[in-house]
Amino acid sequence: MEFDNPTPGPLLAEINSPADLKKLKPEQLQDVCDELRQFIIDTVSVHGGHFGASLGVVELTTALHYVYDTPEDLLVWDVGHQAYGHKILTGRRDQFHTNRKYGGLSGFPKRTESEYDTFGVGHSSTSISAALGMAVARDLDKSDKKVVAVIGDGAMTAGLAFEAMNNAGAMNSDILVILNDNNMSIDPNVGALKEYLADITTSKTFNKMRDEVYDMLGHFKSAGDKMRKVASRLEKAMTAALTPGSLFRALGFKYYGPVDGHDVDGLRKMMEDLRDVKGPKLLHTVTVKGKGFAPAEREQTKWHASSSPFDKITGKSLAEPKNDDKTELPPKYQDVFGEALVELAAKDENIVSMTPAMPSGSSLWPMMNTFPDRAFDVGIAEQHAVTFAAGLAAEGKKPFCAIYSSFLQRGYDQLVHDVAIQKLPVVFCIDRAGLVGADGPTHHGAYDISFMRAIPNMIISSPLNEQGLRDMMYTASRYDEASWAIRYPRGRATGMDTKDKFEDIEIGKGVCLREGEGVAILSFGPIGKYAMEAADTLAEEGAHIGYYDMRFAKPLDTDLLDEICERYDHIITLEDGARMGGFGSAVAEYIGEKVKRPTLKIMGIPDRIIEHGTQRELHAEIGIDAKGILEQVRPLITVNA
Numbered sequence: 237m238e239f240d241n242p243t244p245g246p247l248l249a250e251i252n253s254p255a256d257l258k259k260l261k262p263e264q265l266q267d268v269c270d271e272l273r274q275f276i277i278d279t280v281s282v283h284g285g286h287f288g289a290s291l292g293v294v295e296l297t298t299a300l301h302y303v304y305d306t307p308e309d310l311l312v313w314d315v316g317h318q319a320y321g322h323k324i325l326t327g328r329r330d331q332f333h334t335n336r337k338y339g340g341l342s343g344f345p346k347r348t349e350s351e352y353d354t355f356g357v358g359h360s361s362t363s364i365s366a367a368l369g370m371a372v373a374r375d376l377d378k379s380d381k382k383v384v385a386v387i388g389d390g391a392m393t394a395g396l397a398f399e400a401m402n403n404a405g406a407m408n409s410d411i412l413v414i415l416n417d418n419n420m421s422i423d424p425n426v427g428a429l430k431e432y433l434a435d436i437t438t439s440k441t442f443n444k445m446r447d448e449v450y451d452m453l454g455h456f457k458s459a460g461d462k463m464r465k466v467a468s469r470l471e472k473a474m475t476a477a478l479t480p481g482s483l484f485r486a487l488g489f490k491y492y493g494p495v496d497g498h499d500v501d502g503l504r505k506m507m508e509d510l511r512d513v514k515g516p517k518l519l520h521t522v523t524v525k526g527k528g529f530a531p532a533e534r535e536q537t538k539w540h541a542s543s544s545p546f547d548k549i550t551g552k553s554l555a556e557p558k559n560d561d562k563t564e565l566p567p568k569y570q571d572v573f574g575e576a577l578v579e580l581a582a583k584d585e586n587i588v589s590m591t592p593a594m595p596s597g598s599s600l601w602p603m604m605n606t607f608p609d610r611a612f613d614v615g616i617a618e619q620h621a622v623t624f625a626a627g628l629a630a631e632g633k634k635p636f637c638a639i640y641s642s643f644l645q646r647g648y649d650q651l652v653h654d655v656a657i658q659k660l661p662v663v664f665c666i667d668r669a670g671l672v673g674a675d676g677p678t679h680h681g682a683y684d685i686s687f688m689r690a691i692p693n694m695i696i697s698s699p700l701n702e703q704g705l706r707d708m709m710y711t712a713s714r715y716d717e718a719s720w721a722i723r724y725p726r727g728r729a730t731g732m733d734t735k736d737k738f739e740d741i742e743i744g745k746g747v748c749l750r751e752g753e754g755v756a757i758l759s760f761g762p763i764g765k766y767a768m769e770a771a772d773t774l775a776e777e778g779a780h781i782g783y784y785d786m787r788f789a790k791p792l793d794t795d796l797l798d799e800i801c802e803r804y805d806h807i808i809t810l811e812d813g814a815r816m817g818g819f820g821s822a823v824a825e826y827i828g829e830k831v832k833r834p835t836l837k838i839m840g841i842p843d844r845i846i847e848h849g850t851q852r853e854l855h856a857e858i859g860i861d862a863k864g865i866l867e868q869v870r871p872l873i874t875v876n877a
């Protein structure tokens with residue numbers, strides 16, 4: 237169907253690999269760029285996907301594949317949401333309409349998909365570390381391939397990117413980092429680095445400071461020999477300090493730029509020169525997110541990604557509302573969170589909130605707009621977001637840290653070291669918990685229940701619906717004993733009528749929503765809707781199973797579990813999270829230790845913080861030394877003397 241697979245322009249139609257691109261004359265590259273951009277617009281306007289970032293790097297992508305000898309030379313994309321042009325130029329043009337679809341291409345570079353995808357991505361700020369690893373491997377192999385990392389200004393704000401720059405500069409490794417500076421993250425980029433880059437690209441501060449310094453030096457120079465020398469030395473130092481890119485130079489990189497990232501010929505020439513420059517170097521390109529599609533240039537956050545079909549000229553959505561009666565769609569869970577937070581913050585001035593660069597995705601804008609002093613976008617900095625929250629909690633504030641499940645993986649040490657061990661009452665509002673859909677494995681929120689369950693001093697809860705989410709947030713806002721995680725999924729809630737008033741929920745208590753016999757389903761979180769559906773279907777068939785909304789993975793409602801174990805022969809647990817170590821595992825561990833034959837005793841570090849001592853002392857304290865094992869085994873055996 238033509239609709240499925242847009243027709244490429246005449247040049248693009250002949251490009252099945254970068255080798256075909258290289259056959260063209262440099263003068264033809266701008267035409268290739270125009271066709272590539274149009275092909276991306278044609279495809280995304282029908283099939284959806286990430287959008288603005290790929291449009292912004294069309295020239296960069298074309299120049300890179302023209303100059304570098306990919307896949308021999310290694311090209312590493314950061315995040316990878318901007319790699320659509322790369323996919324199209326590297327043999328995937330005809331499958332591109334399957335992008336992000338079940339069984340189709342991945343929305344991000346993926347090693348198993350193509351030899352041109354050197355490193356799997358989805359999460360930000362990994363490119364420089366990965367490129368450095370590849371460069372060092374190259375050196376160990378005595379090869380001379382080139383390694384290039386392409387990283388955005390947003391991704392550059394993460395600690396990981398700085399760690400890599402710091403290491404690469406010191407190792408003097410031969411890599412090229414291309415900083416694609418469009419002055420945007422998903423939302424407007426934030427932080428001091430953003431200001432620094434803006435200063436370089438607009439040169440306002442640079443020019444002003446240089447003029448002032450030179451004026452001042454002029455006065456010195458007319459003041460005799462000694463002063464002239466001082467002035468000359470000062471001038472050199474100031475020039476070095478004020479020349480664009482001094483931050484990167486301080487980290488050991490040669491800095492080039494800023495250059496126009498939409499001038500494909502300029503980029504080509506620059507890259508041809510840089511191929512021969514050894515050592516760590518950074519090329520600063522300035523681009524426009526959404527370049528070439530006016531609505532996307534105008535509203536860059538909205539067009540970061542588009543899930544619905546849209547008009548290729550106006551950008552107007554062509555999507556029909558999904559519900560059949562065309563009434564209002566239920567709110568998204570993220571919006572239920574965003575609104576409830578403002579309501580709670582209005583009642584309690586200690587409530588503060590932060591997001592690591594996802595104020596739109598996590599719906600933190602209402603809080604940031606209503607209480608600008610109490611809500612923060614901290615940049616792509618999940619580790620910092622968690623510890624920043626911990627600091628606020630240490631001083632008596634009540635932080636609600638809004639964070640996607642898969643991005644919280646970055647903050648695991650901070651959860652343990654900064655929050656749990658100190659028993660600080662941070663509330664984690666974990667969005668995108670469970671399978672997220674088209675973004676795939678890098679973004680599925682599969683592991684949070686498992687990785688949090690192992691940590692003491694954390695409550696782990698998930699509501700069945702939007703009312704549950706509001707009430708959990710309310711109860712958590714009044715709980716100061718330890719931290720509390722509330723997880724909810726990407727997408728829409730149930731559409732139920734919610735009460736204006738918040739209600740306390742009992743911590744660690746589940747609810748029976750349907751009594752039955754034989755089989756009981758125990759669910760955790762909004763995925764319980766499927767359990768209700770299944771129970772309804774069975775009821776129509778005359779079979780009545782039990783259904784329980786357990787609400788808490790930690791602490792487990794063991795009283796309710798005892799009742800359930802008494803009453804039913806079969807238990808089925810259901811969660812939108814990894815089976816291993818998750819809510820089901822918690823239930824299995826509890827029941828496992830109750831079963832009569834064979835009995836099970838799980839020995840290990842218990843669910844509390846263990847203080848210091850010798851290993852022997854501590855193993856003895858928690859009963860996992862030989863004596864502790866004997867205490868468990870002896871009652872179970874008869875020893876024949």
Ligand SMILES: Cc1ncc(C[n+]2csc(CCOP(=O)(O)OP(=O)(O)O)c2C)c(N)n1
Nearest residue numbers: 289358359360388389390391420421422593
């Ligand atoms: C660790 C992590 N946190 C957050 C995100 C969500 N995210 C995806 S793209 C993006 C913005 C990246 O900005 P930039 O690197 O400047 O790229 P641009 O979209 O501007 O091209 C963010 C925050 C992510 N992918 N990974």
Ligand SMILES: CC(=O)[C@@H](O)[C@H](O)COP(=O)(O)O
Nearest residue numbers: 315317358541597668675726
């Ligand atoms: C690339 C990236 O990490 C984000 O753009 C992500 O795709 C956003 O996901 P949501 O659409 O769930 O906010």
Ligand SMILES: [Mg+2]
Nearest residue numbers: 388389390420
């Ligand atoms: Mg950017």
